[in-house]
Amino acid sequence: MRCDWVRQNILFYVYGELEDDARYEVEQHLARCPECALELKATRKFQATLAEMPVAEPTPNLLAASRMRLQEALETARPGGFWQRLIVEPGVWLRQIRMAPALAAAIFIVGFGGGIGATYNFLANRPVAVSSEEHSDPSRPVESSAITGIRSVTQDPGSNQVNIKYDTVSTQEAQGSLNDRRIQQLLLFAAHNNYNSGVRMDSVDLLTQAPDDSRVREALMYALQNDTNAGVRLKALDGLSGFVRQDSRVKDEVLRALIGDANAGVRMQALRLVEPMKADSNVRSVLTRLAQSDENDSIRSQARAMLAQMPEMD
Amino acid sequence: MPADSYGIAIPVGEMYRPRRAEQEKGNRNPSVRGSLAAQSNRIDDTSLIREAQQGNRSAFEVLVRHYDQSVLRLALHLTGSESDAQDVYQEAFLKAYKNLGSFRFECSFYTWIYRIVTNLCLDHLRKRNVRKEDAPVAVDASGEEYSRLEQFADARSGANPERDLMRRELGRKIGTALSALTPRERMVFELKHYHGLKLRTVGEMLHTTEETAKNTLFRATQKLRAALAEMR
Secondary structure, three states: OHHHHHHHHHHHHHOOOOOHHHHHHHHHHHHHOHHHHHHHHHHHHHHHHHHHOOOOOOOHHHHHHHHHHHHHHHHHOOOOOHHHHHHHOHHHHHHHHHHOHHHHHHHHHHHHHHHHHHHHHHHHOOOOOOOOOOOOOOOOOOOHHHOOEEEEEEEOOOOOEEEEEEEOOOEEEEEEEOOOHHHHHHHHHHHHHOOOHHHHHHHHHHHOOOOOOHHHHHHHHHHHHHOOOHHHHHHHHHHHHHHOOOOHHHHHHHHHHHHHOOOHHHHHHHHHHHHHHOOOHHHHHHHHHHHHHOOOHHHHHHHHHHHHHOOOOO | OOOOOOOOOOOOOOOOOOOHHHHHOOOOOOOOOOHHHHHHHHHHHHHHHHHHHOOOHHHHHHHHHHHHHHHHHHHHHHHOOHHHHHHHHHHHHHHHHHOHHHOOOOOOHHHHHHHHHHHHHHHHHHHHHHHOOOOOEEEOOOOOEEEHHHHHHHHHHOOOHHHHHHHHHHHHHHHHHHHOOOHHHHHHHHHHHHOOOOHHHHHHHOOOOHHHHHHHHHHHHHHHHHHHHHHO
16 A cells, blocks of 8 residues: 555656655655665656657747747737726726725716706806805704805904805805804815815815814815815815824824825925924834935935934834 | 745746756755746746736837747647747747736746647647647658657767667657657646646646646656557
């Protein structure tokens, strides 16, 4: 039985295909069993016979001719790249979509928002859409799905009274203090959705006065990450400045802006915000990256200076 | 499976033939052999493949040069004909070029290209089995028939005609014995014995398990030994 097993495995032993323990067993057995040792000898002899006639290498001429022929054919052939992958393999295509839920969500939101905007424009141009003052109960929140846009946000100088003009089906106006739920809701809406960057700037500016509210903080982080206007992002950054230390999500957001924001002013401000936390390992790695590769000279040198001041960790 | 989960044990782009000394040592640690070269080639390949996938033809041509010599050698030995080998070479790399978009680094590029080549060669062997042609006679580019193994014997034997005759005879015997194998047995034996690949890799190339490749190699070797013993 044992000899059978060894004989079946001698070939793989010779080819180096046995696991260490099996190889050990075969070697031990071969040392004791002359019959199996004969089989090993026969296997090696067979291999030696084959080795008498090794495989001929292709001649350089054949190789060169093959390469040349292939090169000619490649000139007219179309490569299978990204697009072919999408067309040929819908599975891959679907996977791309599945892998990007954020992108898919963004497409839906943009489509939805665009639809609402178009409806608003259509209705706003109708003569019946007149501006009206609305002084209803300020504690009653506005149906947010009814708001189609914010026209303006103004604060009365020297008070915390805010005046917001917004559109539902027709233009409405709301007044109240910053603490009113309705006002806060409108400001949050304005910070997220408005097409007019001036309005977003005003809303974010007002929101920075009440960043303790987690929804407000959320809106500021959203503005910092997504707003197309650098001024709005800068304002949001200001509003978040007090929370970099206590809220790790705020810190992450600021670090993301530090690396990824296209505007050097925003990056510079973010750099100032993280300065007190330069011993944090995440902050340090971001600083190292900035010191090496930020396109702005002064950010690079400032990051380098901050790294140089850092206490030795080891 | 991640792209670099297998270390192909042979330095790609250069010929590897199992040396007797190495085999007699039991081939103890083949993974060390050329592993550095293979690793650096793999890194190179990854960026080359990505560039080629984006439509960079010269990146693809560099990739071809990493593998084409061993591809041609395999095709030449399996088909026994320069023009057939050239056809397999051409078809394999064109197919790779056209399907490069579907290569997703789930296996090494080496395994992937060899999969294409072995499939083409298997088709060729099957067709030839249907035609019942005998192996060792080859047809060169000009259409003239010659024996590949005999020709090789000529080159090695020098001025000893008796030895030359014996080598020719042995070459014919080996060629006949090899061509009597089934296409799959022939392929496994070729990849293991003449190309020194690990049976695990052979299994991957032929879309089968290592165990099946092992059994096939065992059967092929038994048949060859029997055939060569009969002829002696």
